[in-house]
Amino acid sequence: MKHFPPHFLWGTATSSHQVEGGNPPNQWTWWEQQPGRIWQGQKAGLACDWWRHAERDFDLMAELHQNAHRMSLEWSRIEPEEGHFSEEAIERYREMIQGLRDRGIEPVITLHHFTEPLWFWQRGSWLHPDALNAFSRYVEHIATTLGEPITYWCTINEPMIYAYLGYAEGRFPPGEQNLRRTFLVLKQLIRAHARAYHILHRHFPHARVGLAKSLFYFEPARSTSLLDRLVTQGVWYLFNTLTLDAVTSGRMLPPLGTGLTPDLTLYNSVDFIGINYYSRRMVEFDLTRPQEFFIHEYMNPRGETTDHTAAGEPYSEIYPEGLYALLRWAWKRYRKPLIITENGLPDEDDDQRPSFIVRHLEQVHRAIQEGVDVRGYFYWTLVDNFEWADGWNLRFGLIALDPDTQERTPRPSAHLYAQICRANALPDEHSQENRPT
Secondary structure (H helix, E strand, O other): OEEOOOOOEEEEEOOHHHHOOOOOOEHHHHHOOOOOOOHHHOOOOOOOOHHHHHHHHHHHHHHOOOOEEEEEOOHHHHOOEOOEOOHHHHHHHHHHHHHHHHOOOEEEEEEEOOOOEHHHHHOOHHHOOOHHHHHHHHHHHHHHHOOOOOOEEEEEEOHHHHHHHHHOOOOOOOOOOOHHHHHHHHHHHHHHHHHHHHHHHHHOOOOEEEEEEEEEEEEEOOOOOHHHHHHHHHHHHHHHHHHHHHHHHOOOOOOOOOOOOOOOOOOOOOOEEEEEEEEEEEEEEOOOOHHHOOEEEEOOOOOOEOOEOOOOOEOOEOOHHHHHHHHHHHHHHHOOOEEEEEOOOOOOOOOOHHHHHHHHHHHHHHHHHOOOOEEEEEEOOOEOOOOHHHOOOOOOOOEEEEOOOOEEEEOHHHHHHHHHHHHOEEOHHHHHHOOOO
């Protein structure tokens, strides 16, 4: 048996827009109406019907021996019009949080998971001069109305992914391709995180507040190439290091700022670092890509890959060793407790997921044995849900969902994960039978 530390958090992660259904006007509800934005024109629709019936999935979590769940609050429900808050929405979130607690499940609350009210977005979102004040008002309202203290908070989910996919690649709203605005938005999200951190600690001094940071394991395509190694370091810095350095050292380093003077509101503004890990990416220097700063970043063509996205390409490479390396890197660099706030794969027929879970948890256990302070693991996700631009095409759930009938069918991986959660350990037989050959 490979045992995990006492009180280790075992759970799944979700986000409001992807599971609640019937979402009020936010920028993603609007985006889904635009032709060509979502796979086959699909919409979130009823999603997993959590706004009405989340408790039935909470029952499934409890039956599967999960002791924690990461969920997000939908800002557009709570503040549908600027300055006007919905007590009905707050009351429903109180019920959901209490529903988790009644089942012995620790709530981990995310304040911003990609979506925001349409009024906020239409006036410029994070580029509007009053954006930070608007977000702070929302966080203040949550802190004063949700009731008894919540221990774990994630302020912002994947700030670099939000900025990059929306303002550089253009797959997320607003669909821009503007590198300068990408980093302006990222800078604002980092500041928004710090504002939320201090608000939450003012109300709940003993809370544990972090953010969920997407990390990729970037590797030089040719280890013998100095240029490949240099561009890999550059990509690693921009995607992995830049945000986390800002919220620990307080310094906004280039291209966010000069880094000469630390911002004391940013300094040490995380109690833990949430790591969202999915894949490895190869990086090489390429003279034919001057508009991309001579960087070619791609999936290892010889690696084990997952189900395909709407674009017809694998979603990710399955590379558990990357999680181990990133845990070691983050612990050595920041010395903050780590929580794996997302880790998962799309696998509709569940032929890869059992092995995926075991192999990644072996790497987590390996890091813990070497002294890395890992406090929890959240698989993405409990039930198949609406996967943003890929619609219903990608099936990440431990439990299969028919979005038309809302019928749920636990996959074999759900029962495997339940055994691990219940034992707080990786049983030897699972470790052996799922080990890659």
